[in-house]
Every structure is written in C-alpha cells, then in structure tokens.
Amino acid sequence: MLTTSLTSILTFAVAWEVGWTRFGGHDLHKSTSEIKQLLLREQQFLGKLKSALVNLQVIVQVLEEYCENADHLDILSWDVYKVNNPAAAYLLLRNTAFSWESVDLGLTDWKEGVDQLFRVLEDRGEEQLPDMRDVEGAALGLGRLHSLHTQKKHEDTALEEMVRSGLTAYDLALIAKESVNKGKLYGTGFELLSMAIQEAEKSESDPLLLKMGLNINSLTSFKRTVGEAHDTLLQRDGQMQGLKDHFLLSDREIDIQSNNQRIEDEKTYRRLQASQPHLVSSIASRQVDELCRLDSISVKTQLQKCRYSQSNLEDVYQILCPFKLEEIHDNPEMIIIRQFLSEKTAADIINDLVTELNNQPGKEREGRDWSMKNTWIYENQTEQMQRIARRIEQVTGLSVETSLESPDPFMCGNYGVGGSYSLHPDYHAAGSLQDNRLATFMTVLSPAQTGGGTVWPFLQTSIKLNTGDSLWWFNLSDAGDPLVLTHHAACPVRTGDKWMCNKWLSYGNQWNRYRCDRH
DSSP: OHHHHHHHHHHHHHHHHTTOOOOOOSOGGGOHHHHHHHHHHHHHHHHHHHHHHHHHHHHHHHHHHHHHHHHHHTGGGOOGGGGGSHHHHHHHHHHHHHHHHHHHHTHHHHHHHHHHHHHHHHHHHHSOOOOHHHHHHHHHHHHHHHHHHTSSTTOOHHHHHHHHTTOOHHHHHHHHHHHHHTTOOHHHHHHHHHHHHHHHHHSSOOHHHHHTTOOHHHHHHHHHHHHHHHHHHHHHHOSOTTSOSSOOSSSOOOOOOOOOOOOOSHHHHHHHHHHOHHHHHHHHHHHHHHHHTTOSOEEOOSOOEEEEEOSOTTOHHHHHSOEEEEEEEETTEEEEEETSSOHHHHHHHHHHHHHHHHTOOOOOOSSSOBOEEEEEEOGGGOHHHHHHHHHHHHHHOSOOOOSSSOOOOEEEEEEOTTOOEEEEOSSOOTTOSSOOEEEEEEEEEEEEEEEOOEEEGGGTEEEOOOTTOEEEEESBOTTSOBOGGGOEEEOOEEEEEEEEEEEEEESGGGTTTOOTTOO
16 A cells, blocks of 8 residues: 555656756755845845836827827728828828827837846846756745644644645645655645645645646645555554654545654663664654754753853963853763854854855755755964864864864855755765864854754753853774764754864874773
C-alpha cells in the first residue's frame, strides 16, 4: 500500500509541473536578505511602471479618439471613388488634419513615455528574479514550519492562521505537495489539502488551480492518498517527523507502532546504527522536533559553569574585556562565548555579506535539506575577518589559519523562508581524504525573532544565541575519532532574519598546539 500511495503522489507531482516555465535560478527563497532586496526592487519597479502607464493611458486615449473620429465617418469602408464626392473629400481632409494635429502635438512626449516603459521592462529583465523553484522552496519552508508547530491536533492555532492568511486554494495545495513529495511531511500535507478543499469550495474559481488542471475532486483524491501513506508509515515506524502523534488520517483500522526509544548516549547510537539505521533517523528527527519547539536554551547536563577568561594577559583588550564563557558540556566540550562580537561588528559583517550573497547562485536543490544561502570568506580577505580569526585563536587556543592542511575558510550565511538545516555532523565521514574538522566555532550575527535555534538531539541540548554570541564545540576526540553525539540541526526560522558565520578548525593544523590532555 505504501509503495502505491507514494507512486500516486509522485504522479500527481509530475502532472502539476506541466505548463510552468523555469527561469531565474538563484534560489532567492533561501535568503531572507535577498527577499528583502526583492521587495525594494519590486516597489521601485511598480513605481516606475505606474508612471509609465499613466503616460501610456494619455497616448491610448488620444489614439482612441483618432480612431473614433474615423469610425464616425466609416472611413475604413470607403473606396477611392468615394472622394469623387466633394463633401467626402472635404471630410477626409478635415478629419485627418484635425485628428493628426492632436497626435502630433504630443508625439515627442509620447515617444519618451513609450521608451520609458521599454527601459523599465528591459531593466527588470536584467534582474535576478524568482522562478517556480523559489516558489516551491518557500512553499516547503512554510510546510516545514506548519509540521513542526502543529504536530499535535489543534496545537498552534496562531501558526495555522499565519499559514492560512492570504493563501488561495492553489497556494495551500502547492505547500501540501512540496511538504509531501520533498519533505515527507504527510501530516502537514493532509491538513493543508483539507484547507485547500475548503478554500476551493468557498470561491467559484481559482485561476492558478484551473491552470494546473486541478479541482476539488483531484485534491480530495490526493488528500486520501496522503492519508493512507501517513497511516502506513505510522503503522510501520511509529511516531516520527512529518507524522501526527498517534492518530490516523485515513479510514483504515490499523495498529499503530509505538516508538518511544530515545538516543541519549553513544552506546545506544552505535548499537541502533549498526542494526536499524532507519530507526536512528526516525528517533533523531523526533528528538530534533521536540527541542526545536522549545525555542530557547535547554541543556540536559549537570555541568553549567560561567567564568571569565583572559588567555593572554599581555593583550590589553583581554584585560579590559575578558571573554565571557558558559561551559555547557565537558564531553564533548561545548562552550558559549557571550558577546564575542559587538553588535556593530556583527552589523558591519552583514552589510559586507549582502552583496556577496546576492551574487551567489543557490546550488542545493535536491538531497540535503537546507534553506539558506552562504558564501565562503578567507580570513585574509579583510582586516575585520583577520581580527576575528585571531580572537578565535585566543579563546580556543587552536590555530585558525586556512591552508592546505585546513581547507575550510569562514562560511557565512543567511537563512530563508522557514530556513533550516537538517541533522548532520561537522566531521567528515570515516576514511575521508579531507583533513577532518576538530572543532566548530559558530557565531550568530543576527538571530531569528522566533525559531532558528540549534539543537543537538543526542545531547538533549537546544541553544539559541543572541547577536554576537558564539558557540564552540569539539567534533573529534583526542585520538581523532568522530564524536557521534555532536550531530546537530538548525531549527526552522519562524520569524525574523537569521545570519551566522561558521569556522571549522582543522585537526591537521593543531599538531604543535593541540591540548591532548584536555579530558
């Protein structure tokens, strides 16, 4: 049944694509900054377009009068013998002379108006504009938010209203399609299709829905298929990401598989990863969602120490402004550095990044699940990044230099609509030829207003940093082995504009300064 259901969904998706032209291709939906720039450009374009249309309306009005005068005499039906009649000849001369005089008086101004319109349209064509992929990506972001915050029935009516606000039956159906086919969010797909059917019943016609050849019957059929797929997965795997908590969506009577297992230590992780890897994914996704719903700092540990650090007493800056550290975990080591950057420095970096990000095409369309745009910056590109690199070295005691041994420069990015990053480790897979990432230094340049935190499901830890705060943690043990409990995910941005910078510290760069006795 599951295979049949998923095949039906994919068939529906293929039919949906017919008739759409793809253009653009910069994944604008993956960057809130670009969407803001799009708004400003759209407002500017509309202002110019309306001004040009006012001129056109004057032109059209005069030309219509010209045609009306000719139609009054029925000139189009005349033949050349008509002007043998002296009165007709007079009327033709009079009509042409007087009518053209009105056109000729404004010809220069009108030409400028027409040229203005074409310049506006040509300039618009040169811009990076959103295409259908952006619409689909933003739809998936909304679907992801809906799934996260409405896991239980009637859980978040405020989000329900936000998702519903201003959306047509087509919009709701598109979000449902993307949620199911790309996000595997069957519970959200089912609920949004229900809302789409309600909207379609209220309005006589939705032009976009009709263009795609969709109607209430096809939406109802799709909804039924999604419900059956949801219940089949719930029966097979139990509670997991994208499914509603233990209630059925179809009319079938089935036994729901209870899945209350948790992964909270390395031994459990490795045991399940070796025997039931799909179960690890299911458990991890559930634990990620639980932490993301908190939208706050939550640490399940007995170790939480706050202290000041002055690693170099010869540095006047450190004497006057010591680092403010919060030790979160000791194995693996995780430390928050409060106010690592000033608000002004963070704002300056964002201003420098805006242009750089706008020139970066989005490359991730399939596979890895993230909704953000990023760019790579080497510390020697600007004096500001050089100073930040030195400060990272001061607080961590590790080398930050980007070289052949340390291939990762700074990665800075801006999240988009429902922006998130799925569960992943920062270390490279075993056997990778790349030098591995000993530690991660993550700095928040601008936090989301709500949502957008970072969670470590196997450590039962949720962190949400303020502007300029950093978080530093180790990905490898002293022996260079991966610390599997450091898998982490970026929660979807619900509201606001999230900017961050990561710096990965290479294992190979630390051969003469790494503290092997740190544990």
